[in-house]
Amino acid sequence: MSSDSLTRRSLLQGSAVIATAAPTLSAASATAPSPNSGAKAMMPVELTVNGREVHLQLDPRTSLLDALREHLHLTGTKKGCDHGQCGACTVIVEGRRINSCLTLAVMHDGETVTTIEGLGTPEALHPMQKAFIVHDGYQCGYCTPGQICSAVSVLEEIAAGIPSHVTQDLDDVALSDAELRERMSGNICRCAAYPNIIAAMRDVYGQSGAKGEKA
Numbered sequence: 001m002s003s004d005s006l007t008r009r010s011l012l013q014g015s016a017v018i019a020t021a022a023p024t025l026s027a028a029s030a031t032a033p034s035p036n037s038g039a040k041a042m043m044p045v046e047l048t049v050n051g052r053e054v055h056l057q058l059d060p061r062t063s064l065l066d067a068l069r070e071h072l073h074l075t076g077t078k079k080g081c082d083h084g085q086c087g088a089c090t091v092i093v094e095g096r097r098i099n100s101c102l103t104l105a106v107m108h109d110g111e112t113v114t115t116i117e118g119l120g121t122p123e124a125l126h127p128m129q130k131a132f133i134v135h136d137g138y139q140c141g142y143c144t145p146g147q148i149c150s151a152v153s154v155l156e157e158i159a160a161g162i163p164s165h166v167t168q169d170l171d172d173v174a175l176s177d178a179e180l181r182e183r184m185s186g187n188i189c190r191c192a193a194y195p196n197i198i199a200a201m202r203d204v205y206g207q208s209g210a211k212g213e214k215a
């Protein structure tokens with residue numbers, strides 16, 4: 001018998017095995033829970049958002065971004081890429097800025113969240129919101145809520161002496177443009193308002209009475 005015919009026989013035997021197994025696989029997939037079956041296990045999630053306690057029942061796969069936008073209707077936080085590349089969804093959780101598209105709401109049960117709506121109001125803007133207006137730190141404005149949340153956190157990080165990748169002196173974190181650009185590099189602006197954003201941040205830093213500003 002040639003090796004060719006052996007190969008054909010092996011193939012035929014293999015096909016028979018697959019044909020026999022196929023109904024079993026179909027039956028298994030018919031009974032397996034489907035993500036879209038509607039039988040979702042909802043989970044309770046409690047958050048303090050912009051000073052207000054909220055109680056939600058969420059599909060555990062809900063991102064923090066979707067919880068804010070779709071369930072709490074806080075649409076100031078923007079969805080740009082939805083996978084951690086643009087920073088439009090930046091919010092402040094427990095005092096730290098994070099990309100809300102990259103984290104599940106259930107992971108933040110019991111935590112405090114600040115969005116752009118919680119930083120200031122139209123009548124009483126946060127100093128960073130004012131500075132963005134004064135320095136023209138935006139054009140279309142889509143990235144702006146994330147930029148402002150990040151900018152507020154960056155100044156707090158510098159004040160706390162937290163170093164970045166480009167920090168030269170770990171004992172004295174200076175407010176250089178390189179430092180600000182590095183720390184804001186996760187927030188993309190397709191309108192390229194970057195120089196104006198840096199100017200706004202420097203303005204707020206100056207208003208805070210911080211010493212040792214360095215170019």
Ligand code: FES
Nearest residue numbers: 080081082087101
């Ligand atoms: S939407 Fe979250 S990083 Fe782009």
Ligand code: FES
Nearest residue numbers: 139141189190191
């Ligand atoms: S202001 Fe348009 S993307 Fe930044």
